Amino acid sequence: MAPASRPPTATPPAASSSRIDSPSLKAALAMALMHYNRLPSRAAAAAGTSTPPLTHWKRKAKERKREILRLREELKLLQDGVRGEETEPPVASCRCHFFDGCGDLQPPLPPGGGDHWVDEVLRRRFLRLARWKEKRRRLDRSLPVSSLMEFNREDEIQQLSLSTDFLVELSDGIFAKRDSMSSFATFSHQAVDFILASLRNILSTKRERELVEEIIDGLVARLMKRMCTISENNCTSDSGSVDCSDAQFSVQHLFRKLGQEEFIGQRIILVVSQKISNLSEMLLLVDPFDDSFPDMHGNMFIMIQLIEFLISDYIKKWLCCEQFDKNFFEEWVRSILKARKDLEVLENINGLYVVYIERVVGRLAREVAPAAHQGKLNLDVFSKLLC
Structure with missing residues (x-):
């Protein structure tokens, strides 16, 4: 009697089970799932809720x-x-009010x-x-x-x-x-x-x-x-x-x-007063019947008027300025006094020159009287304003 044969023994799949139970593989799968969950869904992308960065920068470019x-x-x-x-x-299209009050004395303060x-x-x-x-x-x-x-x-x-x-x-x-x-x-x-x-x-x-x-x-x-x-x-x-x-x-x-700014206003008065002195010398030599005489006559009045405007409008403001230049102040005051002396020579030609410049000097004397007593103007110069 032949002995019974043994059934074949099944060998366990040791290799495959070891690969599935590997900790590194489990960690890799977990990280892949996390990364996949973070990606925007196709439905959201199709709906336009988020713009890919590449498309955004292409549009900017x-x-x-x-x-x-x-x-x-x-x-x-x-x-x-x-x-x-x-x-x-x-x-x-709106109207500019910059030239409102042009020619008026003492305009309202801004x-x-x-x-x-x-x-x-x-x-x-x-x-x-x-x-x-x-x-x-x-x-x-x-x-x-x-x-x-x-x-x-x-x-x-x-x-x-x-x-x-x-x-x-x-x-x-x-x-x-x-x-x-x-x-x-x-x-x-x-x-x-x-x-x-x-x-x-x-x-x-x-x-x-x-x-x-x-x-x-x-x-x-x-x-x-x-x-x-x-x-x-x-x-x-x-x-x-x-x-x-x-x-x-x-x-x-x-x-x-x-002339609102003292730095510009004082320089304007100095230049204008010097121009008045120069023009007075020219009027002594020009023929009254010359074609240019009426224009020179008009320029004289417009310059005297400009000095009166600046003194009336801003002299008090200039004297209160922290950066007020006292030396320059005294220089243009002397220049105005010289212009008055030069215009006195033209009194026989046109007495209105002297009348207008005397009005300017009188206004200047009234305005700078406090400054003269404060030492901002030489008293000798101030005394000449009062003469």
Whole structure:
């Protein structure tokens, strides 16, 4: 009898069970599941609830490229001279009150106790306009653009120089009738405000004073030349947008507004008083029947009137200024006294000169009397004012 055969023994799958029970494999599966759960679902992606980063930056790049192309096209058109006056920002349709009270003595003080404030938006708009004007002027003259055109936002001195040039160019335009009185009032208002604000910022830092004096002296000299220019045609305002229709009186009003700042006002009076002395010598030699005599006669009155305006409007404010220059103050007072003495020689030609300058000296004496007793003015000079 043959022995019973043993059933075959099944060998356990040791290798496969060991792989499933491996701790490293379990950890890998767990991390994969966590990462999968963090991914956005397809339904959410299809609904547009989240934008892939790649699509977002592609859209940004396309927008930036379109902006660069647009700016390049504008620059090309500007350099080719295709763009004309339509590039200039439009003038606001509202009425500018800058020239209200032109020719009136002692205007009302501005609101806020005379504190001056320039809105940042208007400041940036004026800078863009002034830079555009400067670039157009250089391109029209076919001059290469120098490094001075690379303006620094933080450089107040360059901005001050730019705004003074812009104001002088506006004055030339009003004499040549290139600009209407409405646009002249608006732009000159912005220019004067910008000059005063920039000057105050620079003087507060007490830096580059000599350079600032040179810029302001140049501004006063150039505006004085335009105010006393013998012009054949005076500007008129048909729309009645400003009270003053004469271009010379418009420049006089610019002087009056700029004189709010003591640093500019005192220099204006010094230059005007010296100009009066020079003009008085010319009137002694000119023929009364000469064609230029009526214009010289008108210039004399407009300069005397300007000194009276500045003294009446701002002398008390200047004397209270912390940075008041006593030496400069005494210098222009002496210059006014010299102008009075020079005009006395013309009394036989026109006695009104002496009458008007005596009125100015009398007002000045009344206004500076407290300052003279405080030591801000030499008593000998003050005594001559009273003579």
